[in-house]
Amino acid sequence: MIRYGVDVGSTTAKIVSLTPELTYRVTESRNWETLLEGIPANEIASTGYFRHKIPHKIAATEITTAIYGVKEYLNDPEVIVDIGGQDTKVTDVRRNNFIVNDKCSAGTGAFLEFIAHYFGLKVTDLSKIHHKAAHTININHTCSVFALSEVVSHLVDGHTIEDLIASIHQAFAERIAQMIPEAEKIVLIGGTAQNRGITISLEEILKQEIHTPPNPQIINALGALRYGEEKEE
Known part of the structure; x- marks a missing residue:
């Protein structure tokens, strides 16, 4: 089951979970491994520049995850x-x-x-x-x-x-x-x-x-999580 959305971009790495409240952590991209300690790959949906470099079950482009993430706050973004x-x-x-x-x-x-x-x-x-x-x-x-x-x-x-x-x-x-x-x-x-x-x-x-939206830096990570959840249904 997908429980985490991870966005590893060119400069920062972000991880988001809903347990059930939104929680997140941010670090430099070179330290992305510290965000994933103890988390199985089959619980991760990834996005970002290095999305295929990190352990994951499902990966999506930033274009896709941006849409999913933004729709958590605005139903019909143009x-x-x-x-x-x-x-x-x-x-x-x-x-x-x-x-x-x-x-x-x-x-x-x-x-x-x-x-x-x-x-x-x-x-x-x-x-x-x-x-x-x-x-x-x-x-x-x-x-x-x-x-x-x-x-x-x-x-x-x-x-x-x-x-x-x-x-x-x-x-x-x-x-x-x-x-x-x-x-x-x-x-x-x-x-x-x-x-x-x-x-x-x-x-x-x-x-x-x-x-x-609030915390705009984690929107793609949140979108990855929502995208991963949908693909598993």
Whole structure:
């Protein structure tokens, strides 16, 4: 019987169970084995970049598990935006179509980690700093190398870190927005969705509310669990 959903992505690994309340744990991807200690493979449904590398009974793509996971919170999502560490996936649930950005770090969690590291910050600090910004500045590049050069130039010109972080979020969101088809119910998931600055920027660009479920980083693991349960029926 499937009892656990496991999502091992490029940067983090997540495990979810319902016993009967939702419980979960998160660690770095390289430490995924610590999440599975004592758990038989026939109780695991897996997803994520390394889904076939870990012990499992059932495996599913992140596209599939995102839909199953989101539907735990929203019955009829139209578009799901999953911002991962190394890629961003946009799934149009209505048309059974998806787009993946995996050619450049622009528009992925890795880009924000790069920026946070430069400022000596944690990624989790970016959202709080965003809210302190007085205004945004145009950032023309979201390629990590060129963006950093541009950020340094703005710092030399006297712009604040707060304004620059908000501006980077804006540039990041603009890149993501280009991938999103028009829809009324857009859902944002993945670890980056915990950054409220990204959600705010997307809402400003698209001029609509973006739905973000609780604990958006575990949605694929939850979806894997629900998918596995269904396949066993």
